[in-house]
Amino acid sequence: MPYISTTTAKKIDDSVREELKRELGDIITEIPGKTENWLMLSFNDDVKMYFRGDDSVECAYVEVSIFGTTTKDAYDRLTARICDLYERKLGIPADRIYIKYEESDKWGWNGVNF
Numbered sequence: 001m002p003y004i005s006t007t008t009a010k011k012i013d014d015s016v017r018e019e020l021k022r023e024l025g026d027i028i029t030e031i032p033g034k035t036e037n038w039l040m041l042s043f044n045d046d047v048k049m050y051f052r053g054d055d056s057v058e059c060a061y062v063e064v065s066i067f068g069t070t071t072k073d074a075y076d077r078l079t080a081r082i083c084d085l086y087e088r089k090l091g092i093p094a095d096r097i098y099i100k101y102e103e104s105d106k107w108g109w110n111g112v113n114f
Contacts, residue, residue, distance in 0.1 A: 002031065003063075
């Protein structure tokens, strides 16, 4: 039950959003036991954002939430791949991307909790 939420100053067109969706579906498998089958995504684009007091270069804030825990190595691989993806598809430099990870042992779905 992973969830990836992206907020970015960059306007994302529909075709690029589809590419991001597909690649994030693959990237999430860096966490053992996680697949696109349970992945939820959201994109909040074209947001006025400042990084280091500057809004002249686009930036992104990505939140990755998972049910359970994983390793530092898995998070390191995720960070590298997400930064690479957003740099390739959105032109956002890796040094203007923050990624926050959150683990939870409480997750609800379909009227019940795990």
